[in-house]
Amino acid sequence: MTRTEIFDQVADIIADHFExxxxxxxxxxxxxxxLDADSIDFVEFVLxxxxxxxxxxxxxxxxxxxTIGEVVDYIVAHQAEQK
Incomplete structure (x- = not known):
């Protein structure tokens, strides 16, 4: 999965989860x-x-x-580790 595809999926989750x-x-x-996310919002997002x-x-x-960029970077890095 490319970085752009990951960003798009993360952005879709954020749009839905945080309205x-x-x-x-x-x-x-x-x-x-x-996004004014509290700890519960963030835990749900991580799940x-x-x-x-x-x-x-x-x-x-x-x-x-x-930030969103940090989340995308994290997923990209850990996706590479799983291969």
Missing amino acids: VERDQINEQLNFKQD ELEDTFGSEISDEDAEKLN
């Missing part, structure tokens, strides 16, 4: 500052990512993910 217009989502979007991409995201790693 944000799809065209407003970019890699710099911050979960806490821009949805795990289901979508078939990999586990540790709590320690999840805490380091602040």
Whole structure:
């Protein structure tokens, strides 16, 4: 899966989960500052990512993910490790 395909899937999840217009989502979007996500919102989002991409995201790693770009980079890196 390419980085663009991963971004598109992550953006679709965010649009649905956080009720944000799809065209407003970019890699710099911050979960806490821009989406006003609380810890429960973020945990639910991470669980949805795990289901979508078939990999586990540790709590320690999840805490380091602040922007959409960081999430995409994380998935790309861990997708490569699974091969």
